[in-house]
Amino acid sequence: MTSQKKTVRLKVSPEVARVVDPKAPRELKLSAARGALPLSGRDLVTTLFFLAHGKDRDIRRSALQTFRALPGSILQPVALDAGAHPQLLDFMARYHLHDLALMEIVLTHSQISDETLIHVAGRATGSVLSLIANNDERLIREPEIINAIFANPDADKAVKFRLGWKDPEAEPTEEEQKQREDHAAEIEEMDDEVKSKYQLALEFGVSEKIKAALTGDKEWRNLLIKDSNKLVCSAVIKNPRITEGEILMVAKNRSAHEELIRLINLNREWVKNYEIRRALVMNPRTPLPKALRYMSTLTDKDIRELSKSRNVTQVIVNNARRMIMAKEKKK
Known part of the structure; x- marks a missing residue:
């Protein structure tokens, strides 16, 4: 599939290839775009993706209309595929933005692109937006996602404030x-x-x-x-x-x-x-379990200091004393 910006290559089944082949009859493509061909869920989604990015305006319109009407029961298995193509995930995110169950899969998928997250961040609301706003790793990796949330006029202010947004009209506290x-x-x-x-x-x-x-x-x-x-x-x-x-x-x-x-x-x-x-x-x-684990690697001198310290929790002090007593018993 070729768009103005990039070429997307997907490995497709023979059934999909038969429909999206440039030499395939227009009527066959139009039937597929209308959802009238007996295709499996994955093949149907893939076929609609290609047809929605084709050159024929009527086929594009029909493919998008059919894709928008697809239920989550068809889309979710495709999104759950670990090898799902980023552009296929982007397609779902753009046209099923308000399907929370589907977005929980799509927006947390390992293959989701930063470009898609930026697009959704600028348009989503409620729980869908929170899926992005709570993904610290991606926000740090691509700060432009934060800018998109700040620029989203429908984003909850509480979400924006949590990310560090400053209301330009608010007086300083x-x-x-x-x-x-x-x-x-x-x-x-x-x-x-x-x-x-x-x-x-x-x-x-x-x-x-x-x-x-x-x-x-x-x-x-x-x-x-x-x-x-x-x-x-x-x-x-x-x-x-x-x-x-x-x-x-x-x-x-x-x-x-x-x-x-x-x-x-x-x-x-x-x-x-x-x-x-x-x-x-x-x-x-x-975390206490981590601290206790590290204590087993410390020198006797440091353990003795911890057993008398007032700068650590009583649990650490008690554990240090227990460690000292255990060593003394072995002597």
Whole structure:
């Protein structure tokens, strides 16, 4: 299938090939476009996809009309295919946008394209939009999805606010005003280069911050790791240039966003670092099962310090004492 922008190649069954072949009779294509041929669900969806992108206007119109009328019982099995083509998923997303059950499959499919998510983000509402807005991994990977949600006039403001949207017509709250004053004071203490980046960060929207967090240098990372927006600070952790030293600083920060601690815990290479593991044990945002597991790898000296510490939970203290007693019994 050829469109103005790209050529899509799909492996199709002989039944589909017979219909969509350029040399196939027009009447045969028109019958297929009207859903009048005995095709299986998958073949019908694929055939309509090709015919809806053809050159014949009447066939295109009929194919789209038939496709819009297809029930979820036919479309869902096609969408559940792990190898479904991104353009086929895009076709479903554009013409069955309000079918929540289908969209739950399509919009979370591993093959869904960023282009499709951007399109849907700018038009969806309610639960369908939430499927995209709650997909942090994709929002960080393609910040333009966030911009599309912000530009969507029908998007729930609560969803926008959660992603860091600022209502241009709203007066700043007392907290926001205080933050601005604090920012102004901080800027005065910075050198010119850092000050320039800090001022830029204050002007950036969420998507711009994410892009800077993913690709920026150490100064950008140091600035944006402190951002209150989960998507922004998480993007810093995914910056390929971030160092173990920076990760250690985050692990030591008891007020770090819990998402940052979660991401650090998920990285096997980082938790191989002894200092990072020790910092995670002491960080209150580390899930308790993880902290207890890391404790078994710490030195006797660190375990003894933990047994007397007032900066960790009582569970950690008690476990440290138990570990000490167990070792003493073996002697």
